[in-house]
Amino acid sequence: MYRLTTRTRAGTVTAIAALGLVIAGLALPAFASRGVIQDLFFILTMLTLAQIWNLLAGYGGLVSVGQQAFVGIGAYAMFAGVILLGWNPVWAIPLGGLAALVLAVPTAFFAFRLQGAYFAIGTWVIAEVTRLLVAQWKTLGGGTGTSLPREATSNILGTDLIRALFSVREAAARDILAYWLALVLVVAVTGGIYWLLRSRLGLALSAVRDNVEAARSVGVDAGRIKWAVFLIAAAATGLTGALIFLQTARISPDAAFAVTDWTAYVIFIVVIGGIGTIEGPILGVIVFFVLRSALADYGSWYLMTLGLIAIAVMLFAPKGLWGLISARSGLHLFPVRRKLVGLKIEGGN
């Protein structure tokens, strides 16, 4: 007699469009120039990081300023897999996720004792500690950093196939592979978050965010949910870090654990776009990319503009750009509302 549905027209359209986009995205290397592929790689990896951070802060209430710890450890683990264990870089990427997961356990144990601003700063300090420890890892170059050896970068799994498929040079094949992996990752992460929000866990997350006390009183284990979200986020961040640095082929502690690149810009993307929505980071990463492409050649003026835009958006559109749009239009591209359908029920979204 009663039914639960999360379907809306906008949601269905989005799903179909997304499917189309992903297929187009997979086929893109056949048509697009390397420049486009590389730009997309950047966009996709930043989007992945942004979605993950949004899951943490926007849905889980965990404002971490230490995500660079997981990017960095993931990247270093990948390098270790390649250089020390002689693995193929593609197989070393999951090692990055694993390393981040392992690091997340003590981090969570420590950081969950802290609240709010303390939590933010605690995670930052842990990331610093990780950076300083990794900087002492002499076999991977210590503070100097290290580069992926040529024989590793030229033998990446699947690049031969891609070269044959698109008849491109080796470096371009590597780009395409990395791009595909980034596409898969972003789809998995975004899809995973979307699925999570539509699952029981999503309800629990919202409940905890709205009212911890009440959430406990209906049986939600707030602590376990925070752990789960934090660990998942860390592992996914580690994978992304490994992928990013596979593409760079060079690593150093300062680069891998850069708070500005891997956390501050990511926060910028999420908050400018609209925190607590899946649409927000997507919009945010586009804004960020456009700003960067348009202004990056202006050196310090670019960064100054970026800073001022962050301030302006917070003053005039505290819910981000997607917040403005959805408030006006009521649009939700990724509906997570569970609606009860049946007789005698009114009320829309």
Next chain:
Amino acid sequence: MIWLDTLVQGILLGGLYALFAAGLSLVFGIMRLVNLAHGDLIVFAAYLVLLGVTMLGLSPWIAALVAMPLMFGLGWLLQTVVLNRVLGKDILPPLLVTFGLSVALQNGLLEAFSADSRRIPAGALEGASLDLGLVTVGVMPLLTFVSAIVVIVALNGLFYHTALGRAFRATSDDAVTAGLMGIEPKRIFAIATGIAMVVVTIAALYLGMRSNFDPSIGPARLIYAFEAVIIGGLGSLWGTLAGGVIIGVAQTFGAAVNPEWQILAGHIAFLIVMLLKPRGLFPRAVD
């Protein structure tokens, strides 16, 4: 002997960190504002003092005195025009705004002053030292430490023995009820940020005389300042000094073992304190 020296130098270094942190402590304590631009504001103030020295030919001390009211005004404006509008239960908006400010400030300074490493000249004081028998200490670090204590005593006096300080504490406890007492929380916040900027100027003076600065060095010190504030406990100024000293001593002892451990030891000291006392050494009864 060497350990005593290490201890003394660590304590003196803690004075510098406490100076960096005192302004932050005030602002963080009163309005829970995580100001990511604090380090850059210190650098900004250092340039202001430097301008006074190079352009007006003032002594650094006088230049700092001149810079103080300017910085107070800047803090007031910053709080009134920007920060007051984003303060709230959610820590993110101020986080992003101050991050934006930090980036904008760093690059604005770069445009204005170039990447050259600069320094506030302190003349003979730079190398001057005092032989205390067992240890030899630099006059400048000693002065820094004494200034940190003076700043903290002054802020404490202000905080606990004046009507303004009472308003600070009341607003910090409960801004809404403070409003019912006729206190405008936003005005109080603006004054607090102004005062924090005066302290920032003092920190800038010592930072600039101790070593070189350039537009990019702000963030490196920010994290120590936060650690000092948090170790001490929200709103406890003496706690902030203690926090600075703990980090300073941990750093010098870490370095004495091996310089590789210097910075790490400071952070680890912070983590240990947080593990044992998640609300800091001298937490307030209620926050």
Next chain:
Amino acid sequence: MLLQTHGLIANYGQFRALFGVDIAVAAGECVAIIGANGAGKSTLMRSITGVLRNDAGMVLHRGEPIGALSSAEVMQRGIAMVPEGRRLFPSLSVEENLLIGGQVRKASGPWNLEAIYDLFPILRERRRNPGTALSGGQQQMVAIGRALMSNPELLLCDEISLGLAPVVIRDIYAALPKIRAGGAAIVVVEQDIGKALAVADRVYCMMEGRVTLAAKAADVTRQQIHTAYFGEAA
């Protein structure tokens, strides 16, 4: 009229708590506002004092609209509040809690530290304690004293007997006539009808964000109150 509201409407987000409330308080008068839990009494107090932005309607102080003023500005016009739940400042001592009440507005009048210590002698003994280390009743005394320190023309008291022992309530209620004698008008928000009626000249009863009864305290019957509270007779 010292204070008047006209068609006051207030919302918490999307939730409407006041639906057009009209009340009036004359100088020197004591008015009681009664009503069940969640009737909107505290919301009315918050709207008057500017803690909550009222979305429509008017608040007039001596005929001038004050609805747009901040709570600090309202207070500086001589309207002091004893907020629900006392809300002492935990980092301030008892004496400082009192002092801060008269720090910004310093009107001349009968109330100063000494007068308050005379009104509530126990506070003199505890002046150095942190405000929150006191018993609930003592805290309530501090909250009242704090509001009096500015020598207000109008004192708003939100549930000053909440959670207090009957003896303490008696002491606190005994202070109200002394406060009136000092010249201030008083609004008491109460759930305890008996207490409220005993001190008030007039009474308003609220239900679900509306005033359902306005009457002279002396005239009001239990039946009237009951109807105003619960909608119909039991």
Next chain:
Amino acid sequence: MILRLENVSKSFGALKVTDAVTVSVPRGEALGIIGPNGAGKSTLFNLITGNVLANEGRIEFLGRDVTRAPAMERVRMGVGRSFQIPQPFEGLTVFENLLTAAAFGRGGREADMVDACARILEDTELLKKANVVAGSLSLLDRKRLELARALATGPELLLLDEIAGGLTEGECRALVETIRDIHARGTTIIWIEHVLHALTSVVERLLVLDFGRVIGVGAPDEIMASKEVREIYLGLEV
């Protein structure tokens, strides 16, 4: 006995809010709690649900010692509650509020949960508002939601904190009917209420709290007639 409290005490700082409370509730009973503001009624609920942990004493639920058990564990064992000040998940719809409670407090297959939630919504007259965001509900509906959400956890023991306050007489009667129904289906109920006629028309026993102490337990008539209660609680001059 479904619930036993033995010498349970709780202090907030120097304030002793619950003072050596001992009480047993047989399975299937409806127990009413009354007492002046601040007597410690809500705190007693918080102790039973685990939202607040006791300083002393022992709490047993279904024969198991749950004194230290966290709140969510007790919910899953069958302790459901409403909050005196409604605490809806404001960002979720009414239905999602219930779904959360059903999914985590009771568990089970999704289809069963949906039907169960819909039935509870019907019982509590919230069905029409099922898809409305809880943050925009009126006080009355918030109170209904409190009850509905507590029911959705599938409680054996249902704790209701002042859910009748502010209701009109008609609404109050409907509420009483609903609670009677729930009770009739075998759920044990403890109900804190100031609206006495509503309370007394449902409960079999009344417990009076004052300053954290139990000052009387017994049949409603007896209790209401006792001098102490008339003085302390009703404020009626005897």
Next chain:
Amino acid sequence: APAIAQGAKIRLGYVSPQTGPLAGFAESDAYNIKAFLDSDAGKNCEVIVKDSQSNPNRAAEVAKSLIVDDEINLMLVGSTPENTNPVATTCEAEGMPVISTTAPWQPWFIGQQGNPGDPSSWKPFDFAFHYFWGLEDIIAVYTGMWKQLDTNGKVGGLFPNDADGNAWGDPKNGLKPGLEAAGFSLTDPGRYQNLSDDFTAQVNAFKAANAEIVTGVVIPPDFTTFWNQARQQGFKPKAVTVAKAILFPQSVETLGDAGHNLSSEVWWSASHPFKSSITGQSSAELAADFTAKTKRPWTQPIGFSHSLFEVAANVMGRVSDPTDAEAIAAAIAATDMSTVVGKVAWNGVGVPPFAAKNVCKTPLVGGQWRKKDGGGFDLVIVENANAPEIPTAGKMEALA
């Protein structure tokens, strides 16, 4: 016809830290690029400059975009390993020829190896070429300077945990073995992090070792902190010979009187007896012209920034197809020319076999900063045993 004389413009990519802490290295870029483009050699070239913001992530990224989006023919890069290494790694992976400079060759070459600790795993590069000097030259120059003084031969070392510091401080491939061979002993308390606020541990270690000489590769703020603390804590070495910290006259000036007689290696100066192959200017003329046009004092990186374009012009003058990366790499390897920083030829002279293919060395001498009467400092060359063609202008003096 050589590429440089053909119709299509040759596209040179240039990654430089225009902003951020390394910006000092890039201050002459605009000046040098303009001079290059105005010269005959530059007529047919286009230089696309990208700012690395002193950030290694960004350096790799812009290098990639230069290669992919701007389709450059040759990459040029300089300004410390933080900038050269990510760019060179990217180019090597992309098969893009790159000419790199202004970083000692060890942190450049070894720093780009997968496992820097294991020499047997080191591999030469196909597309990355570097010219500068190496630690063996530093050792020769520094010990040459110190031998002019009367010291006990005990040296204290300040090496941070960064690319330079790790290379200089490496116990096997760094300064230590060379100093010992020259009769000096090195006390190395260990790697510290850049932007440390306290150097008591180092001062104590140096005091305990009775060091009379301090050396190292230190960023300017850290050196100031160290030097102040050393004086405050009563440590008075006879010679302080450090790299990086006192590279720029501005940095020395910030030290005030304490800058007098600090010494450092000199890779280029206004008195180097070399001429530009594209403008024909002597070193002195180049320096003077720079100062005239920018109102800034000359600095050592100017010569190297200039020489990058000399080498690029020379290389592109010897290839016929500017898009043929292999041919360009071969042309770089075959370079043999004179530049304003000296002779540049990848002929393996003075370079160990493993790096011989990719590294070329330019001359290095030693200098000491002397306070001028009217204020400011002069860099006086005091040691030239390795490069006698560069004249000295004085003798090494002990610190007061």
